[in-house]
Amino acid sequence: MANVKATIPKGTRDFNPQQMGQRNFIFDTLKKVFKKYGYQEIQTPAMESLDTLTGKYGDEGDQLMFKVLNNGDYLSKIDANLTTIKSQTLTSKITEKALRYDLTVPFARYVVMHQTEISLPFKRYQIQPVWRADRPQRGRYREFYQCDVDVVGSNSLLNEAEFIAIYDEALSNLGLRNFTIKINNRKILTGIAEILGKPEAIVSLTVALDKLDKIGFEGVQTELLSKGFTPANIQQLKPLILLTGTNTEKLESLKLILATSPTGLQGINEIYTVLNYLASFTLQHATIELDLSLARGLHYYTGCIFEVKTNQATMGSIGGGGRYDNLTGMFGLQGLTGVGISFGADRIYDVLEELNLFTTNSQQITQVLICVLGKDEETYSLSVLNQLRRKNIAAELYPFGTKIKKQMQYANDKHIAYAIIVGSQEMKTGKLTFKNMLTGQQQSLEIAEIEKQLKTT
RNA sequence: GCGGUCGUAGCUCAGUUGGUUAGAGCACUGGUUUGUGGUGCCGGGGGUCGUGGGUUCGAGCCCCAUCGUCCGCCCCA
Numbered sequence: 084m085a086n087v088k089a090t091i092p093k094g095t096r097d098f099n100p101q102q103m104g105q106r107n108f109i110f111d112t113l114k115k116v117f118k119k120y121g122y123q124e125i126q127t128p129a130m131e132s133l134d135t136l137t138g139k140y141g142d143e144g145d146q147l148m149f150k151v152l153n154n155g156d157y158l159s160k161i162d163a164n165l166t167t168i169k170s171q172t173l174t175s176k177i178t179e180k181a182l183r184y185d186l187t188v189p190f191a192r193y194v195v196m197h198q199t200e201i202s203l204p205f206k207r208y209q210i211q212p213v214w215r216a217d218r219p220q221r222g223r224y225r226e227f228y229q230c231d232v233d234v235v236g237s238n239s240l241l242n243e244a245e246f247i248a249i250y251d252e253a254l255s256n257l258g259l260r261n262f263t264i265k266i267n268n269r270k271i272l273t274g275i276a277e278i279l280g281k282p283e284a285i286v287s288l289t290v291a292l293d294k295l296d297k298i299g300f301e302g303v304q305t306e307l308l309s310k311g312f313t314p315a316n317i318q319q320l321k322p323l324i325l326l327t328g329t330n331t332e333k334l335e336s337l338k339l340i341l342a343t344s345p346t347g348l349q350g351i352n353e354i355y356t357v358l359n360y361l362a363s364f365t366l367q368h369a370t371i372e373l374d375l376s377l378a379r380g381l382h383y384y385t386g387c388i389f390e391v392k393t394n395q396a397t398m399g400s401i402g403g404g405g406r407y408d409n410l411t412g413m414f415g416l417q418g419l420t421g422v423g424i425s426f427g428a429d430r431i432y433d434v435l436e437e438l439n440l441f442t443t444n445s446q447q448i449t450q451v452l453i454c455v456l457g458k459d460e461e462t463y464s465l466s467v468l469n470q471l472r473r474k475n476i477a478a479e480l481y482p483f484g485t486k487i488k489k490q491m492q493y494a495n496d497k498h499i500a501y502a503i504i505v506g507s508q509e510m511k512t513g514k515l516t517f518k519n520m521l522t523g524q525q526q527s528l529e530i531a532e533i534e535k536q537l538k539t540t
Numbered sequence: 541g542c543g544g545u546c547g548u549a550g551c552u553c554a555g556u557u558g559g560u561u562a563g564a565g566c567a568c569u570g571g572u573u574u575g576u577g578g579u580g581c582c583g584g585g586g587g588u589c590g591u592g593g594g595u596u597c598g599a600g601c602c603c604c605a606u607c608g609u610c611c612g613c614c615c616c617a
Contacts, residue, residue, distance in 0.1 A: 093608080143615055146541090185617090213617085218541090220611060227617065290615095297613095379616095400617065427617030456575060491577035506575055520577070 094217070094225025105441045109257060109428055110210055113230050116253040117208040120245060122232050125207045127189040130180045137181075139188045139413070141382055147215045151180040182214040186231040187383075187410070187423065194235055194421075195414040203236030203419075210428070222398050222430045233423025235411070240353055243387045243406065244360035246424045250391055250402060251369040257431065258440035261394040262401075263370045267377040268354055268387050269405070271337065274347015275323060275375075278340070279316045287311075289378035295324065296376065323375060330358065330373040337375075353387060383407040389424055396437050401430045450537055452499045453480040454490040456506040464505045467515070467530055476537050494520055500540065503533065 091097065098106060114124070130151055137145050157177045158165075165173075183189050186209050194205065210230045217223060232249060234242050250264050272292070276285040287310040291303050298306075303324070304317050312320075323340060326333045334351055341347030354373065361371070379388050386406030393401055404424030411419045435441055453468055455461045461483040471478040479499075481490040487504070494502050504516040504525075514527040517536070528536070 090608090141615095147615080215616075217616070218614095219609095223616075229617065293615095398617095403617070425617070430617055454576075486574085487576050489577090493577085495577040502576080504576070508575085516575085518576075523576095523578085525576090 092225070094219035094223075096224065096226075105435070106428070106432060108441070109431055109435070110228075110230070112256050113210070113253050113426060113428075114208070116249055116256065117232050120206075120232075120249055122206045122208040122234075125190075125193065125209055126211055127183070127186070127193055127209070129212070130182055131189055131192065133175075133179050133181045135192050135414075136184055136188060139383065140184060144184060147217055148184050149182040149214045149216055150174060150178040151182065153177050153179060183211075184215060185213050186211060186229050186425070187233065187407075190231065190233055190423075191235075191410040191421070192414055194419070195411050195416045198416060204234050204242075205236055206232075206234045208232045222433055224429055227430075228428040230426040230428050231423055232425075233421055235419055235421035237422075238420045240356045240387070241360055242422050243353075243357045244364065246389065246404065246422065247357070247361060247369070247371065248364045248366070250389070250424065251364075251366045253426065254369070254391070254393075254401075254431075255367040257435060258438075259393055259395065259434070260368050261370075262368065263372050263392050263394060265372050265374040265377045265390045265392070266354065266357070266387060267374055268350035269384050270346050270350030270353065270386060271341070271375065272350075272378065274341045274344035274350060275320070277344045277346065279312070279319060281312065281316070284311065292324065292376045293378040300324065326375060330354075330371065333373050333375075350386075357387060379403060379405060383410050385409070387422070393434050396434045398430055398434050400427070401434065402426045448477055449479050449497060449499045450477045450540075451479075451501040451503060451533075452490070452494040452497075453478065453503045453505060454487055454494075455480065455483050456487060456504070458483050460505045460507070460510060463510050464503075467503070467505070470530060471534065471537070474534050474538070476534065501537065 117124075133150065136148060140148075161168075161173070161176050163172070163176075190207065190209065194201065208231065210228060212226050212228050214226050216225060219225060232246070247264055247266070254262055272289050273282070273285055276282050276288050279288075281288070288307070291306040291310065294306070295303055300321070307317060307320075308314070323337070326336055328336075334354060337351055338348065341351065358371070374390075377388060377390055379390065384405040385408040388405035389403060390400045391402035392398075402425055404422070406420070406422040408420045409417070410421055411417075451471065453464050455464050461480070464480055468478055468480045481493060491502065493499075500520055502518045502520055504518060506516075509515045509527075512527075514529055515533065516525055517528045517533050518525045
């Protein structure tokens with residue numbers, strides 16, 4: 084074997100034991116909340132058929148998808164000239180699988196495939212990695228974990244309200260104390276496009292609006308003008324976009340402006356309904372904010388949309404989601420509505436790390452290390468080891484062959500709280516040397532006494 | 541796909557206007573009366589200076605290319 088440089092692909096990461104402890108803290112916290120709200124876990128394959136995924140995320144999404152090269156002699160099946168064929172055409176001939184780009188589309192596929200075995204409304208959660216061939220930078224990776232919670236088969240807006248409650252509870256439990264859940268409704272955006280007399284321009288409108296907090300109203304204005312909107316349109320838009328006040332005040336003003344758009348009014352009503360439901364919930368640390376510039380890129384949303392930002396650190400959104408009325412329609416199952424949210428685990432990790440919110444005790448597992456001074460001592464200690472383990476005490480025996488100094492160092496590096504030292508003296512008397520690695524104190528104790536001490540710590 | 545930044549030991553970096561055998565801290569390793577860690581003391585190993593060209597008597601340092609990193613833009617978790 085040639086000597087290969089040890090590296091991993093761009094935008095991917097290894098996780099060491101300490102990091103895994105911290106990551107599992109996030110996953111466990113989320114799972115606990117998901118289950119509490121009645122959601123069950125599923126998993127889907129890392130790769131899906133290319134057909135399942137393409138066209139669901141727009142052209143950009145298709146480009147950012149990692150495609151899996153066919154196995155076998157795939158070139159033999161191509162009759163085109165390799166020097167002139169277009170990459171896209173070639174790709175479709177040598178690729179039929181791709182790594183999943185998100186968890187929502189595979190979930191829709193799952194629902195359609197297993198429709199006979201699930202009972203509606205179906206509430207599931209899913210925590211798995213997704214892959215995007217994006218350019219890595221702060222808070223952006225090529226392999227990252229999404230934690231999705233979705234319900235299909237229920238059009239009640241109570242679901243939307245519960246998702247806000249889930250966001251609040253989960254993020255609060257993780258230790259975040261100041262975050263904003265932005266809410267908007269796709270129908271309101273449609274209504275706005277309608278009263279501008281440009282219902283067909285909804286996409287370019289939303290894309291431009293989405294950038295409001297980045298490029299400001301001026302920037303949005305420039306972008307809209309370049310997309311065919313008139314200065315008169317901009318004048319109409321301005322008061323809408325720059326609406327201020329409480330959520331209710333914003334909704335009241337909107338009601339007047341969108342009076343002639345039934346769709347727009349419906350969107351307003353939906354938000355009202357969600358907020359009314361929410362009045363019966365007690366939120367811990369979330370701020371709910373109606374944000375008309377919230378658009379979200381994904382094409383399949385049709386009703387309420389959400390996005391979560393922390394106000395304690397500079398980071399893109401740490402979660403998002405919304406209502407999609409016809410996602411399963413693409414797979415032939417019509418009339419099934421769904422709504423769901425997603426947590427970006429890796430971004431949440433980065434935020435918790437930055438804010439120092441991880442507790443330190445997440446990694447020490449082994450409670451006691453048995454250090455032996457000889458081969459006979461090793462044999463003798465095996466029964467001690469097994470006895471401790473039977474009592475559910477996490478114990479390790481350092482195999483004989485290394486100096487005791489090295490063994491102690493191992494215990495120290497691994498943050499093991501106690502060491503048991505077994506030499507000829509200990510074997511003779513049956514009293515083992517029990518050492519507290521933190522204080523350095525040692526006692527001579529029989530196994531039963533050691534067990535008792537370990538049990539109480 | 542576009543713009544900027546950086547690339548010297550396992551890690552974090554120093555390296556003076558280009559000038560001999562490229563340095564530090566940490567980590568690793570050996571010793572310090574061989575039954576004891578975390579704190580002391582002494583010693584040791586380890587670098588084709590990202591890679592490939594070029595300029596020069598001479599390049600870690602200058603020029604070009606290439607790969608990679610990190611940070612912005614687009615888009616997104």
